[in-house]
Amino acid sequence: MKGYFKYFRNKFFWFVVxxxxxxxxxxxxxxxxxxxxxxxxxxxIAQGSTSIETVKEVYKEYEQLFGTDKPISQQFVLYVRNVFxxxxxxxxxxxxxxxxxxxxxSLGWTLALQLPAILVGWIIGNVLGALAAYVKKGWDKxxxxxxxxxxxxxxxxxxxxxLVIFAVQLKWFPTSGGYGFDLIPSFTPNFIKSxxxxxxxxxxxxxxxxxxxxxxxxxSMSIYELNADYVKYARFxxxxxxxxxxxxxxxxxxxxxxxxxxxxxxxxxxSLVAETIFSYPGLGSTILSAVMGSDYPLISAATLxxxxxxxxxxxxxxxxxxxxxxxxxxxxxx
Amino acid sequence: MGKVMLEVKELTTxxxxxxxxxxxxxxxxxxxxxxxxxxxxxGESGCGKSTLALSLMGYYFPPLYYTSGDIIIDGRNIxxxxxxxxxxxxxxxxxxxxxxxxxxxxxxxxxxxNFIEDVVRAHDSKITKAEVYEMASERFxxxxxxxxxxxxxxxxxxxxxxxxxxxxxxxxxGPKVLIADEPSSALDVTSQKMVIRMLMDxxxxxxxxxxxxxxxxxxxxxxxxxxxxxxxxxxxxxxxxAQQTVFDPLHPYSKGLMGSxxxxxxxxxxxxxxxxxxxxxxxxxxxxxxxxxxRCRYVTPECIVRQVEPVExxxxxxxxxxxxxxxxxxxxxxx
Numbered sequence: 001m002k003g004y005f006k007y008f009r010n011k012f013f014w015f016v017v018x019x020x021x022x023x024x025x026x027x028x029x030x031x032x033x034x035x036x037x038x039x040x041x042x043x044x045i046a047q048g049s050t051s052i053e054t055v056k057e058v059y060k061e062y063e064q065l066f067g068t069d070k071p072i073s074q075q076f077v078l079y080v081r082n083v084f085x086x087x088x089x090x091x092x093x094x095x096x097x098x099x100x101x102x103x104x105x106s107l108g109w110t111l112a113l114q115l116p117a118i119l120v121g122w123i124i125g126n127v128l129g130a131l132a133a134y135v136k137k138g139w140d141k142x143x144x145x146x147x148x149x150x151x152x153x154x155x156x157x158x159x160x161x162x163l164v165i166f167a168v169q170l171k172w173f174p175t176s177g178g179y180g181f182d183l184i185p186s187f188t189p190n191f192i193k194s195x196x197x198x199x200x201x202x203x204x205x206x207x208x209x210x211x212x213x214x215x216x217x218x219x220s221m222s223i224y225e226l227n228a229d230y231v232k233y234a235r236f237x238x239x240x241x242x243x244x245x246x247x248x249x250x251x252x253x254x255x256x257x258x259x260x261x262x263x264x265x266x267x268x269x270x271s272l273v274a275e276t277i278f279s280y281p282g283l284g285s286t287i288l289s290a291v292m293g294s295d296y297p298l299i300s301a302a303t304l305x306x307x308x309x310x311x312x313x314x315x316x317x318x319x320x321x322x323x324x325x326x327x328x329x330x331x332x333x334x
Numbered sequence: 335m336g337k338v339m340l341e342v343k344e345l346t347t348x349x350x351x352x353x354x355x356x357x358x359x360x361x362x363x364x365x366x367x368x369x370x371x372x373x374x375x376x377g378e379s380g381c382g383k384s385t386l387a388l389s390l391m392g393y394y395f396p397p398l399y400y401t402s403g404d405i406i407i408d409g410r411n412i413x414x415x416x417x418x419x420x421x422x423x424x425x426x427x428x429x430x431x432x433x434x435x436x437x438x439x440x441x442x443x444x445x446x447x448n449f450i451e452d453v454v455r456a457h458d459s460k461i462t463k464a465e466v467y468e469m470a471s472e473r474f475x476x477x478x479x480x481x482x483x484x485x486x487x488x489x490x491x492x493x494x495x496x497x498x499x500x501x502x503x504x505x506x507x508g509p510k511v512l513i514a515d516e517p518s519s520a521l522d523v524t525s526q527k528m529v530i531r532m533l534m535d536x537x538x539x540x541x542x543x544x545x546x547x548x549x550x551x552x553x554x555x556x557x558x559x560x561x562x563x564x565x566x567x568x569x570x571x572x573x574x575x576a577q578q579t580v581f582d583p584l585h586p587y588s589k590g591l592m593g594s595x596x597x598x599x600x601x602x603x604x605x606x607x608x609x610x611x612x613x614x615x616x617x618x619x620x621x622x623x624x625x626x627x628x629r630c631r632y633v634t635p636e637c638i639v640r641q642v643e644p645v646e647x648x649x650x651x652x653x654x655x656x657x658x659x660x661x662x663x664x665x666x667x668x669x
Contacts, residue, residue, distance in 0.1 A: 229438035234449070236391060236433075237504070238425035238456045247441040254443075326487035327442055 007322045015315045022307040027079055030299040031072065038062050040294070041092060065090070079300070088301040093293035099301045102286060107305070110275070110282035114267040117203050121210025122260050128211065129218025130249055133226060143215060151212030159205045159277040166201060173201050176279035202278045210263065217259060221252040254325055258317060265313035266306065336368035337408075339544040340390070340429075340511045345403035347389040350396070357617045359385035361568040362403070367511065367561075372537065372545040374559035374576065376552055376591070380614060382568040383548045384434060387515040390546065391429055393420045408510050427457050430509035430542075434516045436497040440488040447484040450503055457507060470506065476539065477502050477532055494525030498532055505541050512542040516549050530558055552595050556580045564588045567614050567625040570644070574651040584653040584662055587626045624656070632657065632665055 042059045063069040067078055082089060088099035125147075132143040150158070167175040179194045225231070225248045234244050275284035283302060290298040321328050342365045349357040359382040367373045377383050385398065392412040394400050405413050407428050412420055425431075433439045440449060450470045454461055471481035479495075479502055488496060497517060505512060514533060518526040536542045547559050555562055555576065562579040564572040564587065572585040583589045590610040612629035615621050621628070623638040630637065637656060644654045655662065 229433060229435050230441045233431070233433045233439040233500070234441070234452070235395070235421070236388075236393065236425055236431040237453045238421050238427065239452050240421075240456055243452045243456070247444060251441070251443055325443060327489045 004322060007328075008319060011315060011318045011322075015311060019308075019311055022311065023080075023304070024076075026300055026304050026307060027076055028072075030294075030296045030303075031075075033294055036294075038068055038092075041095065083304070089297035091290075091298045092295040093289065093298070094295075099297045102298060103283065103301055103305065106281060106283045106286045109280065110267070110284065113199070113202055113275075113280065113282060114206065115264075117206035118210055118260070118263045118267055121207040122214050122256075122263065124207070125211040125214025126218045126253070126256055129215035130222050130252070132215065132219045133222030133252075134245070140219075144219065147212045147215040147219075149212075150208055151216060153209075153212075155205070155209055155273040156277060158208060159202075159274050162201050162205050163277065174198055177281070198278075198280075202274050202280050205274050205278075214256065214259065218252060218256055221255055222248060225249075225252045254321075257320070257324075261313045261317035262310075265310035267309070336370055338366055338406075339369050339371075339408055340365075340367045340546070341404075341406040342366070342390065343404040343406070345386075345389060345405060346401040347385065347394065348399055348401055349385075350399055351618075355618050358401075358620060359568050359617060360389050361620070363565075363570050365563060365570070365573070367544045367546060369543050370537065371561065372547055372559040374555035374562040375546065375548045375565060376550065376555055376562055376579075377565035378550060378591070378614065381565045382617075383550075383565055384515050385568075386565065387431065387513050387546070387548050390511075390513055391420075391425060391431060393417055393425055422457065426453055426504075426509065427507045428509055429511040429513065430504040430507070432501055432504050432512065432514040432517045435520065436500040436517070437493060437520065439500050440496070442488055445485060445487055446499055446503070450484070450506060453503065453506060473506055473541075474502055476541070477535065494521055494528060497521060497525065497529055501529065501532055501536075505536055508541055510543045512536070512545045514545065514547045517547075518554070519549065519551070526554075530554070533558070552580060552592065564591065567620060568617055569625060569654065570652075571626065571655075572651075572653045578649075578651060584647075584651065584659060585626075585655050586630045586632055586662070588653075589662075589666060590629075624654075632662075 038059060041062055042055060060069075067075055070078070079089075086100065088103070091097050091099050091102055094102060128143050128147070132140040132147075153161075163175060166172050174197060177198055179191060179198055184191075228248075228251075231244055231248060234247070272284035272288060274280070275282045276288055279285065283305075287299070287302045289295075290302060342363060344362045344364055345360060346358065346362055347360045349359055351357060361382075363386060365373060375383050375386060388394075388398060389400075390405060392400075392405050392415070394417070400413070403413065404411055407424070410428075412424055412428075415424070440446065447467060447470060451463065451466050454466050454469070467484070470484055474481050474483060477498070479498055483491065483495065483499055488499075491499060497520075501514075501517065512533075517533070518529045521529060533545065533547070537545060545559075547555065549555055552562075559576055562574065562576050563570050564579065564583075564585065566587050572579060572583065572588045574584075579588060580592055583592045587610070590608065593608040594610065596605075596607065610629055615625055615628065621638070623636075623640055624630070624633075624642045627633045627637040634656075640656065642654050642656055644652050646652050647659055653659075657665075
């Protein structure tokens, strides 16, 4: 257990270091983008006003409000202090809405879409991949080409195909949105039914994409493990097949667990394409519009959440790995 | 003569490649090992040594297939048995195997004791965890391995330790025949010595009743085993006691093989080492006549057109050559 504590401490140290750098880049990168958002807002507000003085006045006011008149180092200190107080600032593009309220309203949609899709896709994909490796014969000849085909289809392509077939041609599902445009979010049976119907297309698009990649990975890992020396030795010692399959799939699963963690980490910002095509009211659509409008506070907050999720899941997975794979623990405690 | 532990009669097995070609890696091999004795199998890479080791266990899975012949372990013919029965009643219990690459022979994510449990339970489902532990630590103690090894993962063991652990696991059920496939070839000399001593120990303490030891290191074989069999291109070409095969080889191939190595004995200092020219034949299309003919310095046209059968000599030796014992000895003396 002493070795494990050392492993944990080491991983935690790197987690903190990465977090600090991620925080810094998160702040800096959007602000290095060309374009002046304050000018854009001023132009919008001061539309029709001919007086240069008034425009200047308005510009000054907003510059002060957003803090863009101060040197960038000072802005950073301010930003860090505010973030620690849970204040991500005010959105530029959706002024005067608070960034935290924008993210709060879209995050739920994204999580509800992504989490089940990733989990379902991961489980189905791994089962199919394991079966393809173990059963071989005709099964493998069907699963593999289909998996490769689906996996290589770009997300937007698959989304558009689904849209055309199921929404435009068959008219089984609506083409866009998270719920009927004539409804107001509430817990009424009518609204929930509308949400479920709108949910199907983006959900199955994401599931299909996840299945392909997972099945391919699991299949090759399983084939590799099935041919390992320990399988042969266990067989020649009379160990029954059921037990050996247990060894094999546990070992083959290890890289797949990493895959799941990465998918969960990037899930908040990951479905940008699917959300955009289906006009789903999630975080992906929010990030897209924030980038279009150089909305620094909103971009920073959204990417910060994505970064934190990625880091947190990576950290979590390394901790779990240390427990389930003795090889990693041994390598670390040397 | 002691009780015969393992008798193999005319065993033939083949590999079937992806392109449906047959490769006869073990071709009509017969051998016999008595209780308390060990047999060494020597030969160059690709001659079918390891395939023979796998074939002897009577349990085949692709790409290896059984063709014909009998395997009799302690009076019981296993070649007609159902594969599942062989797995449950024979493997590990009657005949056990030490793989060539012990490095990867254990499941990397399982503790040693967990694998032992699975092995023991496969043959006796009623045994409890505590009993298995008792049994395993006793066996490990007997073989000079610390019982704390049982609680370790394979990655935590050194190469030599891993190999000895694998040997200890192989003999956990006290098999009648132990097949060791190059158990020491990947180890340094010190670990090799420990492994060999361990195998000798197993025989002495009667944990195992007989052993087949496969290696390309002839000097080692000479020191470890009672008898030696030389294989070439899937066939056995010579069989005799260790002393006979190493110091008085009959078959031109054995002669060449023995001439290419140093056996650390008095008088070997001035001996020049020789090499056998050429490469072994392709076993997809083995030559009709003597398989060694192409590389043999005593070859005659007859060797190529005639199938060569093994010849038993008076002192219980066997060799596969068209020439008589006297002719060969005279030829070797004239060099």
